[in-house]
Amino acid sequence: MSVGKRILGLIALSLMLALWGSYVYLFQENRDGQLGGVFDSTAWCGTPPASDAAALGKDRLTLRITNNVHGDFMLSGVVIVSERTFDRYDLGRNELRLRLEPLPWSYSVTPVFLEQVSIKPLSRNLSSLNKSAYADFEPRPIGVQGRATDFPFDTYRYGYKPVLYYLKGNERVDLKFKHITTSMEMSNTFTPIQKYNRAEYIGEKSVLVREEDYKPYTANECAFSVERKGSFKVIVWLLLLVICLPLLHVFYRDEPGIDFLATLVGVGAIRVVLLGPLNDFQLYKIDFLFAAAILLVGTVSLIKAMRANSRRELALKSGSSW
Template sequence: MNAGKKILGLTAMLLMLTLWASYFYVIKENRDGQLGGAGESTAWCGTPPSTEAALLGKDQLTLRVTNNLRGEFMLSGSLVVSERTFNRYDLGRNELRLRLEPLQWSYGVTPIFLEQVKVQPLSRNLASPTKSAYAELEPRPIGVQGQVTEFPFDTYRYGYKPVLYYLKGSERIDLRFKNITTLMDMSNTFTPIQKYNRVEYINEKNSMIRDEDYKAYGPHECAFSVERKGSFKVVVLLLLLVLCLPLLHVFYRDEPGVDFLATLVVIAVVRVVLVGPVQDFQLYNIDFLFGAAILLVGSVSLIKAMRANSRREMALKSGATSSW
């Protein structure tokens, strides 16, 4: 066995050991179909989650932030308005609105665009002892700071201050709610991490940092960093290493045949499992790795096929010459 075959065999052994190690790691991290504990994908900020405020008819705003594998974030929630607040601001006639004021995400940048969230009409429950009013927030996508194309190393930042208000002519009247809770209910692959001040949230080494940037956020300001779980990154690594199997077959076989088709099928399956089908030709960084694997397998297969064809032609010519 020559040196090239020995190196190839050693590489194949290391690949198989890594595949099995990653496989058993994922099995260990599996808990009722979740990568890690269910609580690792949830978090909250603001007023502690409780049903007491709703039962007592107190003013309460609950926001729920969710996302999917593609990094798209959605906001929904509910609202409870006490009878006192309802009558004080005449919310039977004045339409209640909600705006999300983004927190500063970079030094030297002042956010000016607000997220407007539609509040459904308030429904009063006059038969209840509290006589409070209730409304749902209309679900809508929200903007976060992050690049989805960096999958699986993509991270996102969410930072807003929710403010309820209504319009009285051209004047904007803000309502002061004490109970505001933001629930981060992320998908299985993400972990939300709360940030407590501007330095932690922006996370930039910059000479513009001031002492006031270390000041804690207010009770209604909510800032999170959403990162991929380490176990999910191992799953991605495991699937990417599977792509190496057809490539090794190409190097081992003298006349590769179906290896190129096998590579195309494996890449298509892995791509759909990880990030779904291509939409509007939006390419992720990982897609260039898939493209390199296709080109490499296709090039090696083609070169070996050309060499095999040349050997056959030489054998035919030598056979024809010897027959004379």
């Protein structure tokens, strides 16, 4: 056996050991079908979710932010209005609305675009013990700061101040709710991290940082970042190592076989599992790694096929067995 093939064999052995090590790590991290603990993918800000404000018939706004493995974020929620607020603002006739005022994500950028959230008509329940009316939000996608193309190292930020209001003619009347809760229920591939002040949320080193930037956000402001879990990054690394197996095999063999086909099938399957099918030719950075693996295996296979064909032609001309 040549020195090159011995080196390839050692690399393949190291690769298999790495695959087994990653498998053991993921097996230990898996808890009840989750990557990590049950609460590793959840967080909240504002009024604690266990508050009894709703049971006491108080005004309450609850927002629920979810996402999927591909980083698409959705907003839903519910609003509970006390009898006193319902009568004071005549919400039986005035349509209740919600806007999300974005918090600054950079010292050099001042956000001006507000996100409007549709609220279904209030359902009156004023005859109950807690004397309230309630309504659900129309679920809608929300725009976050971050780039999905950085997968699997993509991080996202989202910060906002929710304000309930209604229109009185051309005048906008804001309602002041004390009990506002945001519940973040992320995919188990993500970890949400609450940010407590402007400096922590922006996370930039700048001369524009002032002392008031370290003051905590108010109860009706919420900011958080979302990062990929380390265990999920291990899964991605594990699948990328699997692609290396046909790549090593094509170098080890004297003649090309089905290595190129195996690489195509493997890359296609892994790409669909991690990112889903190609949508409108939106390319991620990891796609260029997939393309490089396909091109490398295809190039080596082609070169080896050409060499094998040349040896075969020389053997036919010389009349010897090649």
